[in-house]
Amino acid sequence: MKTKSLGINTICAHVGEVEDKQFQGAISPLYMSSSYQYDGVDVKRYPRYFNTPNQEALGKKIAALEKSEAGMIFGSGMAAVSHCMLAFLHKGDHVVLPQTLYGGTYNFIVEEFGKFGIEYSFAKGFSEDDFRSEIKENTKVIYVETPSNPLMKVTDLEMIAGLAKEHNLVSMIDNTFASPINQTPADFGIDIMIHSATKYMGGHSDICAGAVAASTEHMDKIWNISKNLGGSLSDYTVWLLERSLKTMALRVKQQSRNAKRMAKWLDKNEHIAKVYYPGLKSHPDYKLAKKQMKGFSGMLSFELAEGIDPNQFMKSLKLIKQSMSLAGVESTILSPTHTSHALLTPEERANQGIADGLLRFSVGIEEKADLIADFEQALMIVAVTA
Template sequence: MKNNEKYNRETLVLHADHEWGEKEGTVAPAIYYTSTFPAKDSAEFAEMASTPQHPQYYTRYGNPVHERVKMIMADLEGTETALVTGSGMGAITTVLLSMVATGDHVIAQKSHYMSTAKIMDEMLPRFGVEVTIVDQTDLSAFGDAIKPNTKLILLETPVNPTLLLTDLAAVTTLAKERGILVVADNTFASPINQRPHDLGVDVIVHSATKYLGGHSDITAGVICTSHELAEVIWDTHTSIGSVLSPMDAWLLLRGLRTLPVRMERINYNALALAEFLENQPEIESVSYPGLVSHPQHDLAKQQMKGFGAVIAFAIKGDYAATQRFVSALNLSLNAVSLGGVESLVIHSAAMWEGHLNEEQMKVAGIPPNYVRYSVGLEHIEDLKADVLQALAKI
């Protein structure tokens, strides 16, 4: 489809991959469930083998369904191209191992998704990469942490699970002045609510398992960036082998078709439920970027168009009271992940304590009475009623 920039996102998710539909001659996309593709002769085989990201050579290198997802995601994020991986962590790990080497320095946030935090704390230092952790809400901390060998700054905003924000434009300005790459995890926002590339970010990663897929039936990752960086990242990706299966790519493609519509309802439900929770006497505190009470609400309005599904709140009570609340909910499934059509809830301390030690839990800002609630597409009045009956049981 030509002149994609003139179309709105609701149209892009349906038509950005139009040229593949024309090739296939179908309305619904085909699933290329094959590991390898034949060449008609040796000359074509040589061309296929030497072309990075060829969509019809070997599925570890690319697949037509991958190609369709990439076209839509690049348009949604406003980047030149995109890559797909087998999971969100596959995307983050591939980017980091592509961009840094022994002797380099990385700046990361105090709060990150737990598996990302473990990469910063444990994996990169093993390979001789120095990591400095900073408070993401303090711009001066980023500037103070920069060294002559700083290669990359890793951001995540809003962050999992505290929903603190990072000023993307301010950090990228600092980085650009010094030739430092900026990578941002945009999972918690989605490209509907936030476009980091518009604010100067070089590489955007997603756990497509969440909003992008939207139905809790796949694990997938996406990397959005320039053609130049994509070629470097793809070279590492083929070696690591974090491959997205054709079927999961097809399910991701199907999920993307409804992403704008789902996000509109999710944004509405989550803000309404967050405002409702603030007025309940059993709730100690509520964190949601869309609330005026959020300490970075002005920044949220500045760099986000909507505020997403996830609400973090603290129960007035201890670990056991929080467990009782979560267990008493009927509509919200007690399960990890977020961004699906159904509401999901976790007792944050119960989830993270198996992966982070006590000190890491404190640094991450996860108290024992913390709840992470991912709001789905249910009717908002039903969600409110469910929360009320569960609060009565703590």
């Protein structure tokens, strides 16, 4: 089956299945074994080598979704990020990154890279000159996250890929917020796509996983270090993730539609000071997002009007859950200061533009009218006390 000619829902539903040769079941069988025959077989399988039947098959689905040659599944999004970074960065090497990063990634870099003798620089902005000015003779990797967490900044992928090729660098992207449904960075020349599969790929707030897609050449290097670091995922969770991916396109398209509708509603509401969503024409990156994204994501952030307590507002919501993580079918809301970016100092958050009153809203698949009604009743409560 040639995946290039298949539609996205067909890829989600069919590519990367394990064939049930014994009973011809409609879904992939689950192989739970942690011990396989090694003599007289084509593949010596071992869970830590990322090549059990379910791991191997799901890697093919991830690769097809990201228009790449190979895919791997990890125990978490941070396992995927760290394994990719350490596969291409060694003592004396240097990496360029944007200043606005997921808090876990930022913390990993500033706390761990010094121990490995790896240097890093954060671009001061998002233009080509901002990234180019940070490239050094020992730079090996350029890493981006777009849209960014939590301010939804959009980085020009074609520009990043061009810089990487010009300087013989490996380009990496955290594509979690967009998902392969809304953005396929390989179309623009990006080398390695990374996901917290906990999010849109899992989609039901019950899986913790990471995923990587790349060329076979790049994936060989990632696998070579990953087999030693041991960040593999249990086959039961791999099986659950494959099941969840079957509906990813349907879920993400609905979440993206809902998010755009909610962003427009919030943008007109007198109790909302600012909305961060690249699908709004007022967003500074709207044209770029429209050029390189198929949809604008189910994620947005906003700041309440002055005097309204964000914590009281979140506690007043009845339908939307105050909860960590994101991208489940249910809508959730959180304060980045207390969750995703809690590991950063106040100064570091300020440098990224993350205000204490900023709220990140992961829009689910509920009816728009129900989400608006929940916001309205919560705003009515907090606006009275403001």
